[in-house]
Amino acid sequence: DVKVTQSSRYLVKRTGEKVFLECVQDMDHENMFWYRQDPGLGLRLIYFSYDVKMKEKGDIPEGYSVSREKKERFSLILESASTNQTSMYLCASGKYVDSLGNTIYFGEGSWLTVV
Amino acid sequence: KQEVTQIPAALSVPEGENLVLNCSFTDSAIYNLQWFRQDPGKGLTSLLLIQSSQREQTSGRLNASLDKSSGRSTLYIAASQPGDSATYLCAVRADRGSTLGRLYFGRGTQLTVWP
Numbered sequence: 001d002v003k004v005t006q007s008s009r010y011l012v013k014r015t016g017e018k019v020f021l022e023c024v025q026d027m028d029h030e031n032m033f034w035y036r037q038d039p040g041l042g043l044r045l046i047y048f049s050y051d052v053k054m055k056e057k058g059d060i061p062e063g064y065s066v067s068r069e070k071k072e073r074f075s076l077i078l079e080s081a082s083t084n085q086t087s088m089y090l091c092a093s094g095k096y097v098d099s100l101g102n103t104i105y106f107g108e109g110s111w112l113t114v115v
Numbered sequence: 116k117q118e119v120t121q122i123p124a125a126l127s128v129p130e131g132e133n134l135v136l137n138c139s140f141t142d143s144a145i146y147n148l149q150w151f152r153q154d155p156g157k158g159l160t161s162l163l164l165i166q167s168s169q170r171e172q173t174s175g176r177l178n179a180s181l182d183k184s185s186g187r188s189t190l191y192i193a194a195s196q197p198g199d200s201a202t203y204l205c206a207v208r209a210d211r212g213s214t215l216g217r218l219y220f221g222r223g224t225q226l227t228v229w230p
Binding site: 033042050106108 | 146147149151156157158159160161164204206208209210216217218220221222223
């Protein structure tokens with residue numbers, strides 16, 4: 001079974017802290033995604049990575065950065081956490097769009113509270 | 116920009132009913148469409164993937180159809196059960212340009228099946 005693992009399920013951080021959210025997939029997927037999900041707003045794309053060391057901004061990249069040094073790992077970084085970044089963060093991965101079996105798989109989510 | 120709409124936003128039905136969830140999208144340049152299920156506080160679980168060249172996919176009591184030219188998909192759930200209660204999301208994957216491979220989500224349909 002494909003596995004997308006988000007290392008932290010629940011985090012509480014202080015305003016101004018630097019926060020790292022880690023995501024690892026075990027299926028050699030080229031594409032990886034970071035979303036945040038808030039009530040009434042649905043899923044919003046923060047960053048998208050086509051492949052190793054490649055990244056594209058999504059709809060709400062402000063206040064976030066990402067790192068993709070290895071194919072299996074995609075990290076989301078909150079440079080200076082703020083209370084409006086309290087949310088559920090979801091990581092996803094999938095094969096390149098024209099590959100066979102290009103289902104997108106999601107991790108279990110990381111609940112981040114910034115106080 | 117691709118817009119994905121899901122109707123209805125919420126649905127409450129008695130056990131045993133057959134039901135239809137609707138998804139529409141504004142740009143027919145999609146590579147595939149995927150239906151997901153999300154339980155409260157959890158990540159997304161893939162239910163069905165329909166490639167743009169396909170008309171439908173079936174898995175157990177679920178059947179998803181795709182009419183790419185009209186920008187519509189439906190998810191049919193037969194003989195609904197309380198365990199089907201969840202939020203159902205559809206997502207389309209872009210097939211061209213700078214958005215190649217990106218996923219666009221609807222806001223979801225929150226389904227409650229009562230005994």
